[in-house]
Amino acid sequence: MLLIAIAGLALAIWGWLIFFHGRFWQAGPILAPVGGRQLDRRRCPDVCVVVPARDEAAAITQCLSSLLAQDYPGRLHVIVVDDGSTDGTGRLARKVADPKKRLTVVTGRPRPAGWSGKLWAVSQGMAEVARLCPATDGFVLLTDADITHDARHVSTLVARAEGGGLDQVSEMVQLHCVSPAERMLVPAFVFFFALLYPFASVNDPRSKTAGAAGGTILVRRTALARIGGIDSLRGALIDDCTLAARIKHGGGKIYLGHSCLARSIRPYPHTHDIWRMVARTAYVQLRYSPWRLLATVIGMIVVWIVPMELALFTHGAACLLGAAAWVMSMASYTPTLRRFNLMPAWALLLPVVAGFYTLATIGSAINHHRGRGVVWKSRAYTDADGAISTYTHPEAGGAVMNRTMTGDDIG
DSSP states (O other): OHHHHHHHHHHHHHHHHHHHSTTTTSOOOBOOOOOGGGSOGGGOOOEEEEEEESSOTTTHHHHHHHHHTOOOSSOEEEEEEEOSOSSSHHHHHHTSOOTTOOEEEEEOOOOOTTOOHHHHHHHHHHHHHHHHOOOSSSEEEEEOTTEEEOTTHHHHHHHHHHHHTOSEEEEEEEOOOOSHHHHHHHHHHHHHHHHHSOHHHHTOTTSOOOOOOTTEEEEEHHHHHHTTOGGGGTTBSSHHHHHHHHHHHTTOOEEEEEEEEEEEOOOOOSHHHHHHHHHTTHHHHTTTOHHHHHHHHHHHIIIIIHHHHHHHHOOHHHHHHHHHHHHHHHHHHHHHHHHTTOOGGGGGGHHHHHHHHHHHHHHHHHHHHTTOOEEETTEEEOGGGTOOBOOOOTTOTTOSSOOOOSSOSOO
Protein backbone atom coordinates (compact mmCIF):
# COMPACT_ATOMS: atom_id res chain seq x y z
CA MET A 1 0.00 0.00 0.00
CA LEU A 2 2.85 2.38 0.76
CA LEU A 3 4.30 1.95 -2.73
CA ILE A 4 0.90 2.54 -4.29
CA ALA A 5 0.46 5.70 -2.21
CA ILE A 6 3.89 7.02 -3.26
CA ALA A 7 3.20 6.18 -6.90
CA GLY A 8 -0.16 7.91 -6.69
CA LEU A 9 1.48 10.99 -5.17
CA ALA A 10 4.05 11.14 -7.96
CA LEU A 11 1.35 10.81 -10.60
CA ALA A 12 -0.79 13.49 -8.94
CA ILE A 13 2.18 15.86 -8.84
CA TRP A 14 2.84 15.27 -12.53
CA GLY A 15 -0.80 15.84 -13.36
CA TRP A 16 -0.64 19.20 -11.59
CA LEU A 17 2.64 20.14 -13.26
CA ILE A 18 1.42 19.28 -16.75
CA PHE A 19 -1.99 20.92 -16.56
CA PHE A 20 -1.76 23.67 -13.93
CA HIS A 21 1.81 24.93 -13.80
CA GLY A 22 2.09 27.58 -16.49
CA ARG A 23 2.56 25.14 -19.39
CA PHE A 24 6.24 25.01 -18.41
CA TRP A 25 6.86 22.04 -20.68
CA GLN A 26 6.08 23.94 -23.88
CA ALA A 27 8.93 25.00 -26.14
CA GLY A 28 8.55 28.60 -24.96
CA PRO A 29 8.18 31.90 -26.85
CA ILE A 30 10.77 32.91 -29.44
CA LEU A 31 10.89 36.44 -30.83
CA ALA A 32 10.72 36.80 -34.61
CA PRO A 33 13.90 38.55 -35.80
CA VAL A 34 13.54 42.26 -36.57
CA GLY A 35 16.09 44.01 -38.77
CA GLY A 36 17.15 47.64 -38.46
CA ARG A 37 15.26 48.58 -41.63
CA GLN A 38 12.00 47.59 -39.95
CA LEU A 39 12.46 50.23 -37.23
CA ASP A 40 11.84 53.95 -37.47
CA ARG A 41 15.24 55.57 -36.94
CA ARG A 42 13.62 58.69 -35.51
CA ARG A 43 11.93 56.68 -32.75
CA CYS A 44 14.78 54.36 -31.83
CA PRO A 45 15.82 54.89 -28.20
CA ASP A 46 19.46 54.88 -27.15
CA VAL A 47 20.83 51.47 -26.18
CA CYS A 48 23.91 51.09 -23.99
CA VAL A 49 25.30 47.57 -23.70
CA VAL A 50 27.12 46.73 -20.45
CA VAL A 51 29.44 43.70 -20.53
CA PRO A 52 31.09 42.70 -17.24
CA ALA A 53 34.16 40.60 -18.09
CA ARG A 54 36.46 38.67 -15.79
CA ASP A 55 39.04 36.37 -17.38
CA GLU A 56 37.14 36.10 -20.69
CA ALA A 57 40.07 36.19 -23.12
CA ALA A 58 38.75 33.18 -25.02
CA ALA A 59 35.42 34.83 -25.83
CA ILE A 60 35.65 38.61 -25.48
CA THR A 61 36.69 39.37 -29.08
CA GLN A 62 33.80 37.39 -30.59
CA CYS A 63 31.31 38.89 -28.15
CA LEU A 64 32.32 42.51 -28.76
CA SER A 65 32.64 42.09 -32.53
CA SER A 66 29.07 40.79 -32.68
CA LEU A 67 27.77 43.68 -30.56
CA LEU A 68 29.56 46.31 -32.63
CA ALA A 69 28.11 44.76 -35.81
CA GLN A 70 24.50 45.27 -34.68
CA ASP A 71 22.03 46.41 -37.32
CA TYR A 72 20.37 48.94 -35.04
CA PRO A 73 19.48 52.36 -36.48
CA GLY A 74 19.48 54.14 -33.14
CA ARG A 75 22.40 55.21 -31.00
CA LEU A 76 24.28 52.24 -29.56
CA HIS A 77 27.29 52.15 -27.28
CA VAL A 78 29.13 49.13 -25.84
CA ILE A 79 30.78 49.35 -22.43
CA VAL A 80 33.10 46.61 -21.19
CA VAL A 81 34.17 46.52 -17.57
CA ASP A 82 37.39 44.54 -17.14
CA ASP A 83 36.75 43.09 -13.70
CA GLY A 84 40.23 42.28 -12.44
CA SER A 85 41.10 39.91 -15.27
CA THR A 86 44.50 38.21 -15.24
CA ASP A 87 44.39 36.75 -18.75
CA GLY A 88 44.54 39.90 -20.87
CA THR A 89 40.79 40.34 -21.32
CA GLY A 90 41.01 44.13 -21.15
CA ARG A 91 43.88 44.30 -23.62
CA LEU A 92 42.01 42.11 -26.11
CA ALA A 93 38.84 44.19 -25.68
CA ARG A 94 40.73 47.38 -26.53
CA LYS A 95 42.08 45.78 -29.71
CA VAL A 96 38.62 44.98 -31.13
CA ALA A 97 37.97 46.87 -34.38
CA ASP A 98 35.75 49.87 -33.60
CA PRO A 99 35.59 52.21 -36.61
CA LYS A 100 32.46 54.00 -35.32
CA LYS A 101 34.01 54.65 -31.89
CA ARG A 102 31.19 52.96 -30.00
CA LEU A 103 33.28 50.87 -27.60
CA THR A 104 34.47 51.92 -24.15
CA VAL A 105 36.64 49.66 -22.00
CA VAL A 106 36.70 50.42 -18.28
CA THR A 107 39.29 49.04 -15.89
CA GLY A 108 37.32 47.85 -12.90
CA ARG A 109 38.06 49.02 -9.38
CA PRO A 110 38.41 46.63 -6.41
CA ARG A 111 35.12 45.20 -5.19
CA PRO A 112 33.75 46.83 -2.02
CA ALA A 113 32.32 44.73 0.77
CA GLY A 114 28.67 43.87 0.27
CA TRP A 115 28.82 43.63 -3.53
CA SER A 116 28.89 40.59 -5.76
CA GLY A 117 31.67 40.83 -8.33
CA LYS A 118 29.44 40.89 -11.38
CA LEU A 119 27.09 43.54 -10.02
CA TRP A 120 29.99 45.76 -8.94
CA ALA A 121 31.28 45.58 -12.51
CA VAL A 122 27.80 46.35 -13.87
CA SER A 123 27.52 49.29 -11.49
CA GLN A 124 30.75 50.75 -12.88
CA GLY A 125 29.40 50.20 -16.37
CA MET A 126 26.22 52.07 -15.45
CA ALA A 127 28.32 55.05 -14.36
CA GLU A 128 29.70 55.12 -17.91
CA VAL A 129 26.16 54.83 -19.29
CA ALA A 130 25.16 57.96 -17.37
CA ARG A 131 28.19 59.79 -18.75
CA LEU A 132 27.83 58.70 -22.38
CA CYS A 133 24.02 58.83 -22.62
CA PRO A 134 22.69 61.46 -20.20
CA ALA A 135 19.12 61.05 -21.45
CA THR A 136 17.37 58.49 -19.25
CA ASP A 137 14.62 57.35 -21.62
CA GLY A 138 16.64 54.63 -23.36
CA PHE A 139 17.60 51.04 -22.61
CA VAL A 140 20.50 49.16 -21.07
CA LEU A 141 21.36 45.71 -22.41
CA LEU A 142 23.08 43.54 -19.82
CA THR A 143 24.88 40.62 -21.42
CA ASP A 144 27.72 38.24 -20.63
CA ALA A 145 31.15 38.24 -22.23
CA ASP A 146 30.80 34.66 -23.49
CA ILE A 147 27.77 35.35 -25.71
CA THR A 148 27.68 36.21 -29.40
CA HIS A 149 24.79 38.13 -30.93
CA ASP A 150 23.19 38.01 -34.36
CA ALA A 151 23.26 41.43 -36.04
CA ARG A 152 19.47 41.72 -35.60
CA HIS A 153 19.42 40.97 -31.88
CA VAL A 154 19.33 44.48 -30.40
CA SER A 155 16.69 45.61 -32.91
CA THR A 156 14.58 42.56 -32.06
CA LEU A 157 14.79 43.17 -28.31
CA VAL A 158 13.95 46.88 -28.65
CA ALA A 159 11.05 46.15 -30.99
CA ARG A 160 9.56 43.72 -28.45
CA ALA A 161 10.00 46.16 -25.56
CA GLU A 162 8.58 49.15 -27.43
CA GLY A 163 5.78 47.19 -29.09
CA GLY A 164 4.60 45.66 -25.82
CA GLY A 165 5.28 48.57 -23.48
CA LEU A 166 7.67 46.36 -21.54
CA ASP A 167 10.19 47.42 -18.91
CA GLN A 168 12.38 44.34 -19.34
CA VAL A 169 12.96 41.82 -22.10
CA SER A 170 15.10 38.79 -21.28
CA GLU A 171 16.01 35.74 -23.31
CA MET A 172 17.53 32.37 -22.54
CA VAL A 173 20.40 32.24 -25.00
CA GLN A 174 21.24 29.12 -26.97
CA LEU A 175 23.57 27.17 -24.70
CA HIS A 176 26.65 25.27 -25.84
CA CYS A 177 25.60 21.64 -26.30
CA VAL A 178 28.24 19.58 -28.11
CA SER A 179 30.04 17.23 -25.74
CA PRO A 180 28.32 14.10 -24.33
CA ALA A 181 28.16 15.76 -20.90
CA GLU A 182 26.50 18.84 -22.37
CA ARG A 183 23.98 16.83 -24.37
CA MET A 184 23.00 14.88 -21.27
CA LEU A 185 22.88 17.75 -18.75
CA VAL A 186 22.44 21.15 -20.45
CA PRO A 187 18.97 20.61 -21.98
CA ALA A 188 17.77 19.43 -18.58
CA PHE A 189 18.94 22.70 -17.06
CA VAL A 190 16.73 24.65 -19.47
CA PHE A 191 13.88 22.27 -18.67
CA PHE A 192 14.31 22.65 -14.90
CA PHE A 193 14.62 26.43 -15.26
CA ALA A 194 11.29 26.55 -17.10
CA LEU A 195 9.78 24.34 -14.40
CA LEU A 196 10.76 26.80 -11.70
CA TYR A 197 10.04 29.91 -13.79
CA PRO A 198 7.31 29.00 -16.32
CA PHE A 199 7.70 31.48 -19.14
CA ALA A 200 3.95 31.93 -19.55
CA SER A 201 3.63 32.84 -15.86
CA VAL A 202 6.58 35.23 -15.98
CA ASN A 203 5.02 37.00 -18.96
CA ASP A 204 1.58 37.21 -17.34
CA PRO A 205 1.16 40.54 -15.49
CA ARG A 206 -1.39 38.86 -13.20
CA SER A 207 1.13 36.27 -11.97
CA LYS A 208 3.65 37.01 -9.24
CA THR A 209 6.23 34.74 -10.88
CA ALA A 210 9.24 36.72 -12.08
CA GLY A 211 12.34 35.42 -13.79
CA ALA A 212 15.08 36.36 -16.21
CA ALA A 213 18.09 34.79 -17.91
CA GLY A 214 21.26 36.72 -17.20
CA GLY A 215 22.80 36.30 -20.64
CA THR A 216 20.37 38.78 -22.23
CA ILE A 217 18.47 41.38 -20.24
CA LEU A 218 17.25 44.54 -21.96
CA VAL A 219 15.92 46.86 -19.27
CA ARG A 220 14.39 50.30 -19.55
CA ARG A 221 16.52 52.85 -17.72
CA THR A 222 13.52 54.50 -16.10
CA ALA A 223 12.45 51.11 -14.69
CA LEU A 224 15.95 50.51 -13.36
CA ALA A 225 15.94 53.93 -11.70
CA ARG A 226 12.52 53.20 -10.21
CA ILE A 227 13.86 50.23 -8.21
CA GLY A 228 16.93 52.11 -7.00
CA GLY A 229 19.34 51.12 -9.76
CA ILE A 230 21.98 48.40 -9.64
CA ASP A 231 22.86 49.50 -6.10
CA SER A 232 19.59 47.98 -4.89
CA LEU A 233 20.77 44.55 -6.07
CA ARG A 234 24.37 44.85 -4.88
CA GLY A 235 24.62 41.60 -2.91
CA ALA A 236 22.46 39.40 -5.12
CA LEU A 237 24.21 36.25 -6.33
CA ILE A 238 21.13 35.28 -8.36
CA ASP A 239 21.08 38.76 -9.83
CA ASP A 240 18.99 38.24 -12.98
CA CYS A 241 15.90 36.89 -11.24
CA THR A 242 16.30 39.40 -8.42
CA LEU A 243 16.21 42.21 -10.99
CA ALA A 244 13.15 40.73 -12.70
CA ALA A 245 11.34 40.35 -9.38
CA ARG A 246 12.05 43.93 -8.33
CA ILE A 247 10.80 45.31 -11.64
CA LYS A 248 7.70 43.14 -11.88
CA HIS A 249 6.66 43.43 -8.24
CA GLY A 250 7.16 47.19 -8.56
CA GLY A 251 4.49 47.31 -11.26
CA GLY A 252 6.65 46.84 -14.36
CA LYS A 253 5.96 44.52 -17.28
CA ILE A 254 8.54 41.90 -18.18
CA TYR A 255 9.09 39.25 -20.85
CA LEU A 256 11.10 36.01 -20.79
CA GLY A 257 11.63 33.79 -23.82
CA HIS A 258 14.13 31.72 -25.75
CA SER A 259 16.55 33.34 -28.15
CA CYS A 260 17.37 32.29 -31.69
CA LEU A 261 19.74 35.26 -32.08
CA ALA A 262 22.16 34.90 -29.14
CA ARG A 263 24.43 31.97 -28.39
CA SER A 264 26.74 31.10 -25.52
CA ILE A 265 30.17 30.01 -26.69
CA ARG A 266 31.33 28.84 -23.26
CA PRO A 267 31.85 25.06 -23.34
CA TYR A 268 31.25 22.68 -20.45
CA PRO A 269 33.00 19.62 -21.88
CA HIS A 270 32.95 17.42 -18.77
CA THR A 271 30.44 16.55 -16.08
CA HIS A 272 32.63 18.11 -13.38
CA ASP A 273 32.47 21.46 -15.22
CA ILE A 274 28.69 21.42 -15.02
CA TRP A 275 28.83 20.16 -11.43
CA ARG A 276 30.84 23.23 -10.39
CA MET A 277 28.43 25.48 -12.28
CA VAL A 278 25.47 24.02 -10.41
CA ALA A 279 27.09 23.74 -7.00
CA ARG A 280 28.23 27.36 -6.89
CA THR A 281 24.76 28.82 -6.23
CA ALA A 282 22.36 25.93 -5.59
CA TYR A 283 22.43 26.31 -1.81
CA VAL A 284 22.15 30.09 -2.15
CA GLN A 285 18.79 29.58 -3.84
CA LEU A 286 17.68 27.48 -0.88
CA ARG A 287 18.61 30.35 1.46
CA TYR A 288 21.19 28.10 3.16
CA SER A 289 18.36 26.20 4.84
CA PRO A 290 18.92 22.50 5.66
CA TRP A 291 15.13 22.10 5.79
CA ARG A 292 14.69 23.49 2.28
CA LEU A 293 17.52 21.23 1.16
CA LEU A 294 15.79 18.21 2.69
CA ALA A 295 12.47 19.15 1.07
CA THR A 296 14.18 19.63 -2.30
CA VAL A 297 15.94 16.27 -2.12
CA ILE A 298 12.73 14.47 -1.15
CA GLY A 299 10.82 16.28 -3.90
CA MET A 300 13.43 15.39 -6.53
CA ILE A 301 13.39 11.73 -5.52
CA VAL A 302 9.59 11.45 -5.50
CA VAL A 303 9.01 13.36 -8.73
CA TRP A 304 11.91 12.22 -10.90
CA ILE A 305 13.47 9.01 -9.59
CA VAL A 306 10.72 7.03 -7.84
CA PRO A 307 8.45 6.73 -10.93
CA MET A 308 11.22 5.02 -12.91
CA GLU A 309 12.07 2.73 -9.99
CA LEU A 310 8.44 1.73 -9.53
CA ALA A 311 7.94 1.15 -13.25
CA LEU A 312 11.01 -1.08 -13.55
CA PHE A 313 11.10 -2.95 -10.26
CA THR A 314 7.52 -3.34 -8.99
CA HIS A 315 4.30 -4.83 -10.34
CA GLY A 316 0.59 -4.24 -10.15
CA ALA A 317 -0.93 -0.85 -9.36
CA ALA A 318 2.35 0.67 -8.12
CA CYS A 319 4.05 -0.29 -11.37
CA LEU A 320 1.27 1.15 -13.52
CA LEU A 321 1.04 4.41 -11.59
CA GLY A 322 4.82 4.80 -11.56
CA ALA A 323 5.02 4.09 -15.28
CA ALA A 324 2.34 6.67 -16.00
CA ALA A 325 4.23 9.32 -14.01
CA TRP A 326 7.50 8.39 -15.74
CA VAL A 327 5.92 8.65 -19.18
CA MET A 328 4.46 12.06 -18.31
CA SER A 329 7.87 13.32 -17.20
CA MET A 330 9.53 12.09 -20.40
CA ALA A 331 6.78 13.51 -22.60
CA SER A 332 7.12 16.91 -20.90
CA TYR A 333 10.88 16.88 -21.63
CA THR A 334 10.53 16.15 -25.33
CA PRO A 335 9.94 19.77 -26.52
CA THR A 336 13.17 20.82 -24.80
CA LEU A 337 15.09 18.00 -26.47
CA ARG A 338 13.73 19.06 -29.84
CA ARG A 339 15.00 22.57 -29.22
CA PHE A 340 18.50 21.13 -28.84
CA ASN A 341 18.05 18.85 -31.87
CA LEU A 342 18.34 15.75 -29.70
CA MET A 343 16.38 12.53 -30.06
CA PRO A 344 13.51 11.85 -27.62
CA ALA A 345 15.39 8.79 -26.37
CA TRP A 346 17.49 11.15 -24.24
CA ALA A 347 14.41 11.55 -22.03
CA LEU A 348 15.07 8.06 -20.67
CA LEU A 349 18.05 9.53 -18.82
CA LEU A 350 16.02 12.23 -17.11
CA PRO A 351 15.91 10.42 -13.71
CA VAL A 352 19.70 10.03 -13.85
CA VAL A 353 20.12 13.70 -14.74
CA ALA A 354 17.78 14.71 -11.90
CA GLY A 355 19.93 12.61 -9.58
CA PHE A 356 23.02 14.48 -10.79
CA TYR A 357 21.44 17.88 -10.08
CA THR A 358 20.27 16.67 -6.67
CA LEU A 359 23.75 15.48 -5.71
CA ALA A 360 25.28 18.75 -6.96
CA THR A 361 22.84 20.66 -4.76
CA ILE A 362 23.84 18.55 -1.78
CA GLY A 363 27.47 19.23 -2.71
CA SER A 364 26.72 22.96 -2.69
CA ALA A 365 25.35 22.66 0.84
CA ILE A 366 28.38 20.65 1.98
CA ASN A 367 30.70 23.32 0.57
CA HIS A 368 28.83 25.98 2.47
CA HIS A 369 28.88 24.15 5.80
CA ARG A 370 32.58 23.46 5.36
CA GLY A 371 33.14 27.19 5.09
CA ARG A 372 33.94 27.24 1.38
CA GLY A 373 31.03 29.51 0.51
CA VAL A 374 30.33 30.34 -3.13
CA VAL A 375 33.40 30.32 -5.37
CA TRP A 376 33.42 31.55 -8.97
CA LYS A 377 36.31 32.78 -11.12
CA SER A 378 38.76 32.80 -8.21
CA ARG A 379 36.36 34.84 -6.08
CA ALA A 380 34.80 33.50 -2.89
CA TYR A 381 31.64 34.65 -1.12
CA THR A 382 30.53 33.68 2.37
CA ASP A 383 27.84 34.87 4.76
CA ALA A 384 30.42 36.98 6.56
CA ASP A 385 31.42 38.71 3.35
CA GLY A 386 28.11 40.55 3.23
CA ALA A 387 27.81 39.99 -0.51
CA ILE A 388 25.13 37.36 -0.37
CA SER A 389 21.44 37.87 -0.86
CA THR A 390 18.94 35.56 -2.46
CA TYR A 391 15.72 35.63 -4.38
CA THR A 392 13.25 32.78 -4.26
CA HIS A 393 10.30 32.95 -6.57
CA PRO A 394 7.10 33.48 -4.60
CA GLU A 395 5.44 30.26 -5.68
CA ALA A 396 8.47 28.04 -5.05
CA GLY A 397 7.84 27.11 -1.45
CA GLY A 398 7.49 23.48 -2.46
CA ALA A 399 9.57 23.64 -5.62
CA VAL A 400 11.14 20.37 -6.70
CA MET A 401 14.10 22.01 -8.39
CA ASN A 402 16.21 24.94 -7.31
CA ARG A 403 17.62 27.55 -9.64
CA THR A 404 21.25 26.84 -10.43
CA MET A 405 22.63 28.14 -13.71
CA THR A 406 21.99 30.69 -16.40
CA GLY A 407 25.39 31.82 -17.43
CA ASP A 408 27.72 34.00 -15.39
CA ASP A 409 25.34 34.72 -12.54
CA ILE A 410 28.11 35.78 -10.23
CA GLY A 411 31.14 36.81 -12.23
